[in-house]
Amino acid sequence: xxxxxxxxxxxxxxxxxxxxxxxxxxxxxxxxxxxxxxxxxxxxxxxxxxxxxxxxxxxxxxxxxxxxxxxxxxxxxxxxxxxxxxxxxxxxxxxxxxxxxxxxxxxxxxxxxxxxxxxxxxxxxxxxxxxxxxxxxxxxxxxxxxxxxxxxxxxxxxxxxxxxxxxxxxxxxxxxxxxxxxxxxxxxxxxxxxxxxxxxxxxxxxxxxxxxxxxxxxxxxxxxxxxxxxxxxxxxxxxxxxxxxxxxxxxxxxxxxxxxxxxxxxxxxxxxxxxxxxxxxxxxxxxx
Amino acid sequence: xxxxxxxxxxxxxxxxxxxxxxxxxxxxxxxxxxxxxxxxxxxxxxxxxxxxxxxxxxxxxxxxxxxxxxxxxxxxxxxxxxxxxxxxxxxxxxxxxxxxxxxxxxxxxxxxxxxxxxxxxxxxxxxxxxxxxxxxxxxxxxxxxxxxxxxxxxxxxxxxxxx
Numbered sequence: 001x002x003x004x005x006x007x008x009x010x011x012x013x014x015x016x017x018x019x020x021x022x023x024x025x026x027x028x029x030x031x032x033x034x035x036x037x038x039x040x041x042x043x044x045x046x047x048x049x050x051x052x053x054x055x056x057x058x059x060x061x062x063x064x065x066x067x068x069x070x071x072x073x074x075x076x077x078x079x080x081x082x083x084x085x086x087x088x089x090x091x092x093x094x095x096x097x098x099x100x101x102x103x104x105x106x107x108x109x110x111x112x113x114x115x116x117x118x119x120x121x122x123x124x125x126x127x128x129x130x131x132x133x134x135x136x137x138x139x140x141x142x143x144x145x146x147x148x149x150x151x152x153x154x155x156x157x158x159x160x161x162x163x164x165x166x167x168x169x170x171x172x173x174x175x176x177x178x179x180x181x182x183x184x185x186x187x188x189x190x191x192x193x194x195x196x197x198x199x200x201x202x203x204x205x206x207x208x209x210x211x212x213x214x215x216x217x218x219x220x221x222x223x224x225x226x227x228x229x230x231x232x233x234x235x236x237x238x239x240x241x242x243x244x245x246x247x248x249x250x251x252x253x254x255x256x257x258x259x260x261x262x263x264x265x266x267x268x269x270x271x272x273x274x275x276x277x278x279x280x281x282x283x284x285x286x287x288x
Numbered sequence: 289x290x291x292x293x294x295x296x297x298x299x300x301x302x303x304x305x306x307x308x309x310x311x312x313x314x315x316x317x318x319x320x321x322x323x324x325x326x327x328x329x330x331x332x333x334x335x336x337x338x339x340x341x342x343x344x345x346x347x348x349x350x351x352x353x354x355x356x357x358x359x360x361x362x363x364x365x366x367x368x369x370x371x372x373x374x375x376x377x378x379x380x381x382x383x384x385x386x387x388x389x390x391x392x393x394x395x396x397x398x399x400x401x402x403x404x405x406x407x408x409x410x411x412x413x414x415x416x417x418x419x420x421x422x423x424x425x426x427x428x429x430x431x432x433x434x435x436x437x438x439x440x441x442x443x444x445x446x447x448x449x450x451x
Contacts, residue, residue: 001331007290008309008355038351039332042312051309053356079345103422104400105336108345109352191421 003041010053014139017054018166022141024050025163031055032074035102035110036118060168063087070172078107078115078125091172093132093182093200097124100184103192117167119153119224122194126153127219128184130227131200134172140165153224177204177212181285183278186220187270189261195220196262197270201278203234203286211237211283216246216275221256221267228253228275240283247275294358298323299367307354314338316354317364325365325395329424336423339396340364346403365395368402377447378402378440387436389427397423401437409445413438 011017021028029048031037032055040046054060054074061075063084070090081087081098088095094112101107101115101124115125116136126149134149141164149170152159161167186198198220204213214235216228228250233242251272256264291306296316303321312331317323317340329335331350338349341363368376375383378398388394397420404419405411411419416437417430425433 002312002315003310005308005310008292008353010355034351034353035333035348038353041310042332042350051353053353055356099418103336104404104419105339105346105348105422106333106351108342108347191418 001042003038004044004047006041006048007050008053009050010056012056012058014057014059014166014168017052017057018139018141018164020050020052021166022164024052028052030117030166032114033077033106033110034114035106036114036120054166065090068174070174072112072170072172074111074113074166074168076112078102078110078112079104081112082107090174091132093128093184093202094125094172096182097128097184097200100124100186100188100191100195113167113170116149116152116170117159117161119157119159120194121156121223122198122220124184124186124195124198124200124219127198127217127225128200129170129172130225131182131202131215131217132172133215134170136167137169137171138165139168144168146171150225150227156223175202175204175213178207179205179209179286181282181287183281183285185274185278185281187274197221197256197267197274199271199274199278201275201282203279203282205286209238209287211235214279216250216279218250218254218271218275221254221271226254231279234279240280243279243283244276247272247279250275292355292358294355296321296354296357296359297361299363305354309353309355311354312350313340313342313352313354313357313362314349316357317349317362320354323364323366327392327395329392334424335393335396336400337393337396339399339423341399341403344403344406346400363399365398368398376402377443378405378436381436381440381443382433385432385436385439387429387432389425389429393423393425393427397425397433401440405437405441405444409441409448411438411441416441 028050031053060073062073064071081094129149136147186195188195200217202215214231218226230249256267258264317326327337329337333351340349
């Protein structure tokens with residue numbers, strides 16, 4: 001249970017990090033919080049020749065309000081989501097989900113961007129960020145591109161990141177609507193365990209209380225976060241009466257896997273309950 | 289394989305040491321620097337026995353490389369007691385409540401709680417259980433551990449209030 005030998009590089013600037021990554025590509029791994037990567041190294045499930053530790057790269061650790069969006073840098077720890085006032089004010093969904101990610105000790109090191117780049121199907125943050133219509137800033141030696149959260153994950157532990165690219169920041173846009181409510185819920189066997197099923201919901205209303213935007217995202221019930229199509233029924237709604245039906249139809253879009261801990265059918269029933277709960281809570285919070 | 293010269297400050301004491309890149313922080317502390325109070329259980333971030341403070345934050349020492357701790361301040365369980373003949377209030381509470389059986393998980397639990405209680409001086413029982421969700425005790429001694437944590441919290445909170 002010790003990692004295989006590797007060469008360790010600790011760049012101080014993003015340019016230097018990208019240069020090393022560009023030279024080694026597939027042979028290198030970027031180390032940020034390390035809470036998923038280091039277990040894989042310890043168990044020798046991953047054996048990169050080079051580890052590029054970006055923890056000392058300047059300028060990546062900020063949570064910055066910029067225009068109408070919130071920028072979360074590559075070194076922002078998951079614990080910051082619980083602690084930083086601007087997150088609670090501008091992206092309360094992330095603050096609500098954060099305490100359910102792993103444990104105190106893993107959140108102290110684990111980064112928001114690292115969770116996204118790792119692309120675990122049971123991870124909370126990628127689902128929240130799809131619900132918030134976040135945009136990922138991807139940087140490589142050849143330049144920078146912006147990828148919508150919903151297009152980032154290609155499959156199980158797979159993203160659109162090329163071997164020479166790093167996820168450098170997440171932009172969380174402010175909703176154009178005046179009343180916004182969000183909610184997050186998951187079911188896990190113990191606190192900090194991977195969820196059996198989870199859901200994140202965002203409901204936006206205009207000044208009259210008419211629903212103008214709604215995004216419900218399931219996780220841990222498929223290879224990637226699932227943005228439900230069924231919620232479109234709620235657009236234009238003035239009350240929450242149809243939420244039960246929407247939740248049931250939305251969960252019907254899923255085809256969850258079965259394993260030791262839960263059957264696929266059970267996961268779908270849990271997902272429906274969580275959809276109902278998060279949509280109703282988000283709706284009520286939008287009305288406040 | 290290249291070696292790296294680093295400096296770490298453990299419990300206020302500075303150590304200069306040469307490490308291989310793949311050396312885990314837990315192994316640096318135990319094998320090289322002999323802070324053997326840091327226990328190594330699972331070595332993949334599940335059991336919490338190796339929890340130490342890195343710049344005041346509770347961290348799993350098996351999920352960090354020693355080289356990453358260059359220049360950082362670390363606290364291990366050896367750094368908790370104020371002197372050789374006095375225990376930290378948390379340790380005192382653990383002893384009084386019999387909050388350990390074999391003691392293997394205890395250092396990690398103490399280091400997690402010391403950081404948690406600094407941020408949450410008046411925790412509920414549920415909050416303590418949540419804070420300890422990343423620390424496994426295989427003697428199933430959670431009840432006295434939670435009781436000791438609650439007792440220590442009120443002592444620590446009172447001490448802070450008096451100052």
